[in-house]
Amino acid sequence: MKTAIIGIGSPFGDDQAGWLALDALQQETWVKAQEAAGILTLQKLDRPGMSLLEHWHGYDHVMLIDAVISTQHAPGMLFKLQPEELALLEFPTSSHGFGIAEVLALGETLGLLPKQLDIWGVAVPFHNVDSNSLTTGIICTGVADVLDWK
């Protein structure tokens, strides 16, 4: 079984949080081992839009990690999103940037979703996308939870 862990983000402020999670995962010894064995791929994507469907093509299991604004979790904490929560993800304001919810909906309609798809959020405290740096204090935590799938 081939697995892809995909961190979604952009270089702007806390939108980098998905990439931060991948950096944390990258430090894990067993991640390196599985990558070397060709059964796990880590991908950092910058606002992939519909091309997400291409990026997960060929993988049986995909884990998406993206920044989610939440005041109910400590900043930087990873938590699994439930299917019913996905519907609440905001649709984008730009046609040039289709959002995750739209991509998932289209993928489902066209039968282009991976066999197993998990979506993880990285909690960020507010909508800080106006600077190049993360909100002070965000450290990715809860990576071990993400790894429960193995």
Place this chain on the structure above:
Amino acid sequence: MPESRKLSIRVPILTRVEGEGALELDIDNGAITHLKFSIFEPPRLFEKLLEGRDCQEVPDITARICGICPVAYQMSAVHAAEMAFGVTISPWARDLRRLLYCGEWLQSHALHIHLLAAPDFLGFDSALAMAKIFPHVVKRGLTLQGLGNRLMRVIGGRSVHPVNTCVGGFYAAPPVAEMQALRVELAAAQEEAYELVRWVARLPMPADEQDFVSVALQHPDEYPFNEGRIVSDAGLAIDSADYAQHFEEFQVPHSTALHAHLHGKAYLVGPLARVNVLHEQLPAHLLALLAGSGVQFPSRNMFHSMAARALEIAYCIDEALRLLDSYTLPDQPYVAFTPRESTGFGCTEAPRGMLWHRYDFHADGTVKTARIVPPTSQNQARMEQDLHQSLHAFGLDNDDAALRLRAEQVIRNYDPCISCATHFLRLKVTRT
């Protein structure tokens, strides 16, 4: 009563658009009394940002102007610099630039047809709704778009804002094995692209003939991407260096993007303009795909833009296969050059139409001044003219929703960066 109907449509923020714009439309007593397609996105000041930058930074900075057509900005920029410094690129680099441009046209055109425009013609309110009824069509579109992305990734290093283009050629040559793998994928998609042309040409399209001037680059030997003279179907034929003598950019109060006129009149650039002017340079087997449909080129019907786009997708697949057939690694992917104080012009065909650049360089190769005229800016005046004519032809006595949908369709025909979106008009109607 219809004859005394006053309709005021104000769309203060066009949502789901690339950029910020609005539509204002007033109809009074069966006539349009006020129509403005406004762009109020703040000026991005790229031309000033480029001043003082080294010529090799220009393609990567200008690529950032657009996430959908970065290659076009890179191509116009490097060709301008090469003209300024007297650089002749190798035939290998020339071919690779055509191939890179094929990738951009493929992804941009496929995105527009399948995710933005086609749902209008079939009565769907989104691509997602269309995918439920026509999954194979949307899948085909995503496949073609994906192929374009992969071409850009293999040649340019990444599919958005690629980084491999430089003045003189390319920084690195793509590996032969990856190019051969691409060739296999493109060959597998060739018939799909042909089928797309047949499908688009048979979509129900409004009959709306209009009078407009089409402008495109023309090259004697090939359908153009990077080189050629600027020609129109009204007899214009000039070098890109003479652009400013014939085309005028000007401000209008309701837009932060400049409007443009050719000899004082609106004109069209983009796929329909290209196919109108250059259809004889398209292979006969591609034009034959239109047989039996209501679409023929040249066409005065702006709704045929989507068919022109589909035809160009098929052309890009064919052309990419041809170029990949002869791909080999070069001795050197770029040629060296010496900068000099000079001026250069670059005019290439972006997916949405002609993109013109002019740079004045200092002796050390840094930019003294820059001027960039993108296709959406050039099409703005034509879009307003088209909205006037199309809505009149459609019938101003149609209900609000129908008028709004028609206005959206008209705007989307241009695939403007400002509004390549699905259903982005919010209608506010006041009646008096």
